[in-house]
Amino acid sequence: MIEVIDFTKQYGDFMAVDGLNLSIAEGEIYGFIGPNGAGKSTTIRFLATLLRPTSGEGRIAGHSVTQDPMAVRRVIGFMPDDFGVYDGMKVWEFLDFFAVAYEIPRLERRRTIGEVLELLDLTHKRDDFVNGLSKGMKQRLCLAKTLVHNPPVLILDEPASGLDPRARLEMKSLLSELSRMGKTILVSSHILSELADFCTSIGVIERGKLLASGSIQEIQRELRAHRVLKVRLLNESPERFAHVLKEHSAVKAESVNTIDRTLSAEFEGDGSAQADLLRRLIDSGAIVEAFDEEQLSLEDVFMMITKGVVN
Amino acid sequence: MGMFRDNPVLSRELLVNLRSHRAFILQFAYAGILAVAVLVAWPRVDDGRLGASVTAARQLFDLFFFGQFILVALVAPTFAAGSITGEKERKTYELLLASPLKPSWILIGKLLSSLTYLVLLLASSLPMMILGYLLGGILLSEVARAYLVLILAAGTFGLVSLAASSYFRRTSSALVVSYLIILPLVIVSLYLASTEDITLRNFVSVTLLPPWTIAVWSIVIGLINLRLLRPPDVGSEGKEVVDEEEEQKYAIGVVIDRDLFPDKLFAPAKRTDLMPDGTNPVLDKELRSEIFSQGTLMLRVVIQVSMFLSIPLMAGFLFWRPMPGWYICYVLTFNLLVGPVFSSGSITQERERQTINLLLTTLLTPGRIVRAKLLAALRVSTVLTLLLTEQVILAYALVRDLQLQFWTIIPFFLIILVTCLMTSSIGLLWSSLVRKTSVAMIATYMSLMALFVLPVGLYRWSLSVAQGVSDEVLRWILVPSPYAAAMSVLIVGDRPTNMGGDVQPIERPLAWAGVPIWVISIGLFLVISLVCHVVTLIAFRYRWWRARESV
Numbered sequence: 101m102i103e104v105i106d107f108t109k110q111y112g113d114f115m116a117v118d119g120l121n122l123s124i125a126e127g128e129i130y131g132f133i134g135p136n137g138a139g140k141s142t143t144i145r146f147l148a149t150l151l152r153p154t155s156g157e158g159r160i161a162g163h164s165v166t167q168d169p170m171a172v173r174r175v176i177g178f179m180p181d182d183f184g185v186y187d188g189m190k191v192w193e194f195l196d197f198f199a200v201a202y203e204i205p206r207l208e209r210r211r212t213i214g215e216v217l218e219l220l221d222l223t224h225k226r227d228d229f230v231n232g233l234s235k236g237m238k239q240r241l242c243l244a245k246t247l248v249h250n251p252p253v254l255i256l257d258e259p260a261s262g263l264d265p266r267a268r269l270e271m272k273s274l275l276s277e278l279s280r281m282g283k284t285i286l287v288s289s290h291i292l293s294e295l296a297d298f299c300t301s302i303g304v305i306e307r308g309k310l311l312a313s314g315s316i317q318e319i320q321r322e323l324r325a326h327r328v329l330k331v332r333l334l335n336e337s338p339e340r341f342a343h344v345l346k347e348h349s350a351v352k353a354e355s356v357n358t359i360d361r362t363l364s365a366e367f368e369g370d371g372s373a374q375a376d377l378l379r380r381l382i383d384s385g386a387i388v389e390a391f392d393e394e395q396l397s398l399e400d401v402f403m404m405i406t407k408g409v410v411n
Numbered sequence: 412m413g414m415f416r417d418n419p420v421l422s423r424e425l426l427v428n429l430r431s432h433r434a435f436i437l438q439f440a441y442a443g444i445l446a447v448a449v450l451v452a453w454p455r456v457d458d459g460r461l462g463a464s465v466t467a468a469r470q471l472f473d474l475f476f477f478g479q480f481i482l483v484a485l486v487a488p489t490f491a492a493g494s495i496t497g498e499k500e501r502k503t504y505e506l507l508l509a510s511p512l513k514p515s516w517i518l519i520g521k522l523l524s525s526l527t528y529l530v531l532l533l534a535s536s537l538p539m540m541i542l543g544y545l546l547g548g549i550l551l552s553e554v555a556r557a558y559l560v561l562i563l564a565a566g567t568f569g570l571v572s573l574a575a576s577s578y579f580r581r582t583s584s585a586l587v588v589s590y591l592i593i594l595p596l597v598i599v600s601l602y603l604a605s606t607e608d609i610t611l612r613n614f615v616s617v618t619l620l621p622p623w624t625i626a627v628w629s630i631v632i633g634l635i636n637l638r639l640l641r642p643p644d645v646g647s648e649g650k651e652v653v654d655e656e657e658e659q660k661y662a663i664g665v666v667i668d669r670d671l672f673p674d675k676l677f678a679p680a681k682r683t684d685l686m687p688d689g690t691n692p693v694l695d696k697e698l699r700s701e702i703f704s705q706g707t708l709m710l711r712v713v714i715q716v717s718m719f720l721s722i723p724l725m726a727g728f729l730f731w732r733p734m735p736g737w738y739i740c741y742v743l744t745f746n747l748l749v750g751p752v753f754s755s756g757s758i759t760q761e762r763e764r765q766t767i768n769l770l771l772t773t774l775l776t777p778g779r780i781v782r783a784k785l786l787a788a789l790r791v792s793t794v795l796t797l798l799l800t801e802q803v804i805l806a807y808a809l810v811r812d813l814q815l816q817f818w819t820i821i822p823f824f825l826i827i828l829v830t831c832l833m834t835s836s837i838g839l840l841w842s843s844l845v846r847k848t849s850v851a852m853i854a855t856y857m858s859l860m861a862l863f864v865l866p867v868g869l870y871r872w873s874l875s876v877a878q879g880v881s882d883e884v885l886r887w888i889l890v891p892s893p894y895a896a897a898m899s900v901l902i903v904g905d906r907p908t909n910m911g912g913d914v915q916p917i918e919r920p921l922a923w924a925g926v927p928i929w930v931i932s933i934g935l936f937l938v939i940s941l942v943c944h945v946v947t948l949i950a951f952r953y954r955w956w957r958a959r960e961s962v
Contacts, residue, residue, distance in 0.1 A: 148772050170774060178772045184764035186696060187704030196685050200692040201773035209685055231704075245769065 101126040101253060101284040102147065107156035109142050109308075116142045118308040119156070124286060124301075126252075129279050131299035132288040133402060139308040140288040141181060144257045147286070148178040160253055174202075177246030181257040181288075185230040185238060191222060194230045194241065195248055202249035216244040220274065236267035243274065254278065256287045260294055272298060296398040306406045320396045323404055326352055326366040328394040329374065333361045334387040341386045348377050364394070420512065420520025424494075428528055441532055445539045448474060451876055454546070465548035470875055472543050475536060476557045477601065478868070483529060483565045484597045485860060488589040489853045490525035491572035493582040497849065500582065500763075504642075514639035518573070518632065526569045533561055556616050563624045564600065568593050570631045577638040582849040584709035586856075587752045591716045594744065667707050667714075677794035678702050678710075693770075693780050697757065697787035709752075714798070717745050721799050729806035733813050738803065739823050739897040743830055746796040747863055747893075750831065751855040754788035754838025756848040758951065763848060777952045785839050785944065793831040800827065822900045822929050829936040830893045834859055836943035843950040866892040883922035890921075896932035 104122035108115075117139040124130045134140050145151040147158050149169035158165035161175045185194065192213060199209045217223045220240045225233065233241060239259065246254060260271045276298045279285060289295050295302065296316070303313040312319045333341065338361045345354040350369030357364070367374065378391050396404075415421065428434060452471050454464045498504040507517060540554055572589035579585040603615050669680040681699050686692065703710070721741065728738040758781075761767040770780065807813045807820050837858055841851040870888045877885065889895035901918045920926055 145768075148768075150768060150771060173772055173774055176772070178768075180765075180768045182765050183769055184766045186700060186764070186766060188700040188702075189696070193682065193700065196682075197692045197696055198769070198773060200686050200690055200695075201770070201775050203774055206685055206688050213685075242769075 101128075101161060102130075102286060103159040104143065104147070105157045105159070107143060107146060107158060108154045109139075109146065109151065110154045115308050117146075120305070120308070120310050122303060122310060122313065124284060126284050127279070127282060128300045129275065129285045129287065129298055131295035131302040132286060132305065133290065133292060133295060133302055133398075134288075134305035135406060136290060138305045140290075140305055141257055142308075143305070144255055144286070144288055145180075147172075148176065148180075148255055149173055174249070175251050175253055177249070177251040177254045179242050179246045179254075179256045179259055181261060183242055185233075185241070187231050189230050190227055191217070191230055191233075191241060192226050195244060198245045199248045204249060212248055212250065216247045219247070219277070220244045236263050236270075239263060239267070239271065240274075243271075247278075252283060254283050254285045254287075256285065258289055259287060260289065260291065268294065292398040292402055302398070302401075304402060304405045311405045312401075316396075316398065316401065319401055319405075323396070323401065326368050329365045329367045329377070330390070330392055330394050331363040331365070331381065331386075331388060332390040333363070334389050335361070335385075338363055338386075341381060341384060344380050344384050344386070345377070348373075348380065350374075350377065414516055414519055415523070418516050418520045420507070420517050421524050424520065424524030425527060428524065434528060438532060438535055442535045442539075445475070445536050448872075449539050449542055464546040468543045468546035468548045471546075472540070472549050472553070472557070474872070475540050475543065476561075476604065479533060479536060479561055480564060480601065480604070481597070481864065483533070483561055484568055484593055485856070486529055486532075487526065487565050487568035488572040488575075488586055488593065489856070490529065491522070491569040492576050492585040492589045493849050494521040494525050494573060495576035496579055496582040496585045499580055500849075508639070508642060514636050515632075517639060518635050522566075522569055522573055525573070526565050529565050529569075530562070533558070533565070556613070560600075560604070560616050560620065563620060564596075566628060567596070567624055570628055570635075574631050574635050574638075577635050579709060581756075583752050583756050583852050586849075586852055587748055588709060588712050588716075590748045590856075591713060594748070595720055667703075667710060673794065673798065677791045691779060691783045693775065693783035694787055697783065698790065701787075702753075702791060710795075713749060714795070717749075717795075717799060721802060725802040725806070729802060729813075730810060733806065733810050734902075735803060735806065735813065735819070735823060736898045736900060736902070738806075739827065739900075740894050742796060742799045742803075742827055743863070743893045743897060745799055746792060746827070746831055746834055747859050749795055750788075750792040750834030751838040751852055751859065753791045754785070754835040755842045755851040755855040757784040757788055757839060758842040759846060759848040759851050762846060778948060781839070781843070781944070781948050781951050784842075785835060785947075788839060789832060789835040792835055793828065796827060796831055800824070816902055819900050819902060822933075823897065825933055826893060826896045826900075826929055829933050829940075832940045833862075833893075833936045833943075836940040836947070837862075840943040840947045840950075843947045862891050863894055864892070866890070867894060870895075881922065882916060883919070886917070886919075886921055886928060889917070889928055890931050890935055893932065893936070896929040899928035899932075901927060 102122070102124040104120055107117055107120040107122075109117045120139070120143060122143075132140050132144070142151065146153055147160065147165060149165055149172050153166065160172050163171040163175065165172050186197070189197070195213045195216065196209060199212060204212060214223075217226060220243060222237070222240060222244060225237060225241075230238070230241060239262075243256075243259065246256070256275075259275070260268045263271060272294065275285060275287065279298070287295065287299070299316070301313070301315045302319070304311045304319075312322065314322075335341070337358070339356045339358060341363065342354060342356050345351045345363060345365045348365075350367055350373040352366040352368055354363065354365045356362075365377070367377075369377075378388065381388060381391075449471060452467050452474075454467045495504070498507055537558070540557075543549060544551065544554055568589070571592050572585065575585040575589045575592070576582075579588065604612065606612060667674050667678060669675055669678050679698050682695075686695055724738055724741050728734050728736075728741075761770060803820065803823065807817055813819075834855075838851070838855045841854045841858070842848075845851045845854065866889050870885060873880075873885055873888060874882070889899075895917065899917050918927060921928060921931065924931060
């Protein structure tokens with residue numbers, strides 16, 4: 101649905117984005133993460149037809165971003181990271197303005213505006229002036245604006261920045277709802293917990309280069325050769341059971357944490373090998389409280405991939 | 412003394428303003444232009460005419476005084492009108508008010524810093540003025556008096572602009588209201604300064620002016636102080652919404668009613684339902700929402716002041732001594748002042764409010780956006796300007812001298828309409844070229860002043876300098892000025908007794924063309940408007956791709 105091919109953007113000597121390649125399938129929620137100044141917004145502005153690339157190409161729903169920007173605008177809904185609203189306009193007028201700008205016929209407009217107001221829970225604000233809305237409400241209004249022409253692709257630049265925790269959660273559930281409606285969503289953020297729960301895949305960008313891209317599990321697998329199994333015991337001195345791990349053929353390395361009575365094993369086997377390891381531990385007298393594969397958080401992934409070098 | 416020496420507002424502004432290269436370049440250019448003027452007007456050694464040097468000195472003195480007076484009137488508001496609104500626009504106003512600084516310190520800091528540069532410019536002309544004094548024919552007291560008047564004018568205009576700046580939220584509103592209030596002061600001052608009666612001039616400038624000016628200053632300072640002590644327009648986001656109905660309830664004088672004629676011509680009523688299909692949404696938005704987004708105060712002040720001013724001018728130039736050209740010049744001046752308000756901010760504001768990216772990712776083409784912006788600005792400024800022409804129609808209906816030459820109303824209206832188009836186009840051009848509304852606005856005013864006034868000054872000056880070139884040829888210099896166009900409309904026929912006798916020189920046809928100035932001017936104004944529009948479109952498209960490149 102969204103494709104970026106060798107996108108490069110240079111400002112004088114400064115390379116903002118360097119040969120970026122990206123492919124996002126239909127229906128995905130793609131989280132675009134990276135430190136401040138990594139090139140997220142530059143890439144997003146390029147896809148939103150606001151920026152001419154130094155070189156490279158982008159395609160959205162088959163339309164070229166550089167050759168046919170008008171066709172691209174029909175299929176995308178764009179929400180910039182910082183935006184303002186017009187003075188002296190009411191909420192419904194604001195939406196009507198953009199609906200007309202997207203050439204939606206009047207009859208359809210009446211229905212669509214009602215629908216997006218309802219979807220974003222803004223119906224009670226319909227007759228309020230837009231410049232009197234709170235930051236969270238403005239953010240929602242802007243999202244309503246991006247939905248008004250019912251685009252299959254949403255490009256959202258930091259949609260939750262500056263929101264309070266409740267508004268942030270609401271924004272998150274809204275995006276999940278939109279994804280269920282079949283939209284392809286590209287969303288950028290530097291707040292990782294925001295993206296972890298609902299993104300189907302992520303891309304990590306730093307200093308203008310895409311360092312990793314794919315589902316979180318895929319990236320995890322790339323980052324680590326082996327899975328890590330964590331075993332928490334109720335027995336005193338868990339080191340007594342370290343030999344069970346060492347003797348198992350699927351365990352490549354092991355370690356013991358006596359303080360929280362945990363054994364860790366770098367494991368290279370399938371499910372039955374895993375079950376076999378558990379059986380052997382129990383047979384040797386271990387009282388197993390928890391036996392699980394260690395999950396990397398998005399923060400861990402991010403910290404492992406990026407070097408913390410910002411421009 | 413601490414108010415001056417340890418005033419952080421003053422020192423910050425002085426530092427920022429005076430350390431820029433621009434300040435030095437501008438001062439250099441100013442002194443340079445004056446030097447060239449002196450050099451050209453300097454009498455030749457072989458000039459045998461008796462008292463030639465005295466005439467030259469007198470001309471130089473007049474040029475310096477009138478030129479600098481107009482400069483002060485033009486430049487003082489550009490510095491002062493933005494000084495408090497600028498803080499509001501940058502959202503630093505609350506920081507300033509919340510500091511322990513007294514309002515009077517802020518006021519003095521803002522005033523002095525706005526005027527310091529202007530006073531520096533004036534001072535740099537003093538050596539040149541003294542050269543004129545050396546030619547003879549001018550008293551030293553006259554030079555001193557001239558500078559006294561200039562300084563008083565700078566202070567008054569600066570304070571008036573500062574007051575406007577404290578009352579409005581946008582620099583553009585403060586600027587236009589300042590200019591409108593200053594306009595009658597300038598007209599009266601220039602009239603008094605140009606009288607031949609030396610006793611009257613001395614009396615006014617030395618005895619009358621200083622105490623009255625000081626009195627006015629103290630009143631205005633008191634008003635600004637009060638406003639800074641109790642600022643009503645500082646508030647959170649919600650308070651930025653202006654309730655039009657509420658505001659109108661407490662309005663003094665004119666009330667704008669969008670449902671009634673003629674108000675609905677420039678401010679159509681707000682929509683109660685969706686736009687019809689095929690509407691240009693930008694045009695609709697500009698006319699119905701944006702025009703009163705900052706409240707109706709600015710427009711009400713503009714309409715009332717202009718109507719008030721038009722009464723004596725109408726009585727004088729339309730009824731008492733029918734010279735409609737002069738009244739039309741007033742109408743054109745009004746358009747010059749008001750036109751830029753609606754055009755020069757229309758693209759920069761999208762940028763400042765960060766709505767430009769929302770607009771640019773819709774299906775609207777740059778052409779449609781720019782066209783809508785131009786049409787909206789043109790409509791508002793033209794309707795407001797035409798409000799002043801009902802007096803002209805009345806005069807043509809009632810005054811016999813004008814009835815006899817009823818056709819002259821056509822060129823007058825053509826000149827007004829085409830000038831409206833030109834002022835809006837130039838405003839929009841600047842709005843597409845620069846980033847900030849205040850810069851666009853000042854650039855627009857400067858370009859328009861150059862277009863309106865410079866040809867007249869240049870023509871008068873070349874009349875005295877260029878010997879041997881016929882007046883018919885020299886008058887081509889006047890073509891770009893709408894003032895000259897209005898004054899060149901021929902009022903003849905059986906020329907009634909009180910119409911001033913013969914055909915005025917300016918009404919005679921131009922060399923080569925054989926037509927009066929206004930015919931060529933109208934064509935030129937249309938060409939200028941078209942060129943501006945094309946350049947605006949190119950600049951906008953270019954910026955469209957370059958949006959946020961610098962980030």
